[in-house]
Amino acid sequence: MVESYSKNANHNMRRPVVKEEIVELMRQRLADNQGHLKELATFAKEENIPVIPHETVAYFRVLLQTVKPKKILEIGTAIGFSALLMAEFAPNSQITTIDRNPEMIDLAKENFAKYDKRQQITLLEGDAVDLLADLDETYDLVFMDSAKSKYIVFLPQVLENLAVGGLVVLDDIFQGGDVAKPIEEVRRGQRTIYRGLQKLFEATLDNPDLTASLLPLGDGLLLLRKNAPSVKLPD
Template identity: 50%
Template sequence: MLNEMMHRPVVMESIVQFMREGQLPFEGQVAEIEAYANERGIPVIPHETAKFIDFLCASLQPQRILEIGTAIGFSASLMAQHLRNDGHLTTIDRYPDMYERAKENFAKQGLNNRIELLEGDAADLLPQLDEAYDLIFMDSAKAKYIEFLPECMRLLRLGGILIIDDVFQGGTILHDEKKIPKRVRKIHRKLNELHQVVLTSKEHRSCLIPLGDGLLMIRKESDKIDF
């Protein structure tokens, strides 16, 4: 599986290269997982996005994290480093090959007691969860973001942050749907719907960040879910 979005950044190439090469690399097994994924084209967050999430988690020091889209466990391993002493991370993936590789990577790092890995479709699993999370990272099926959004907001504590990855489709999110290849029109339509409902909401604070293929961030500021 090729990581297409690694090659579709939304800012100029020279700046992307600087962000990927000018920032310090990660260390230890987190670095090994990142290198393994990049060498094989496995879809994990690019280095500039990873550095941002690393910085954010170090600042927040969350107690509870939820991730939708585990892949081989790179971002989960990265975020788990910044959990509080009694903290816990739950991550969901529906692909058995990814699930097994992630499980191996967590075991190698001694993270089995800090990370709970759930295998299955997030549409089925999210309604079963009832914890309040400080941080939720959504990096899965783009066409389903809008479907997962209400459940994520339900699970997010007041003041908690939801990060949604790959929301620009290489910049094509702004194109007329008729110019979008038919195979990705549903993604295009659903991502535009996501932007519309999130960015116009006055109940919660949101922002867009042009890292990788774009991040949409939401801070929960009300118990009212208007999505």
């Protein structure tokens, strides 16, 4: 039994931002995971571990095969499901993935030892707050899938380490629809995340140094393309 997610499952995972029947259609009709990815997706579901949902998996397949990134950074490894998906669909990439939860790190290490056959994945253990500042590589794809209130905190460093023309994908940005409401209608416990996401939107959606898109897959993806060597963000 995996302890980390046994009690505090993110309730937004169960609040679809598009019609339930469309979510069902996407989950049933888009090609199933195969082999170890299927096994890991099943394990995550049984243990309540929040890995990317199936419609996002299918989107990533297309994105990775089209963009063919060589250097990928992921913030939020969990059991390594999305890192192994990226390794499979971007077979020429090197992937650095960061997590701070010891239980997830142990599971990810086991899974990488078994399934990262081309040795594409490097796991960095610790808080992204500390680790990001030490990265000296340039990435062409960054996948942010960690604590949502911190996206705006991590973004300046992530953009610094992103190639011009590179892409940042940020997961779970709709808060089950809360982001569209006034703050008074949002549960008190969710307001730090709400404020962080509003700051993220203000900094990115209409920024001339970025091209942004919002996709209603899972709890929402924000896509950012870096257009200039230095991206100006509000203070």
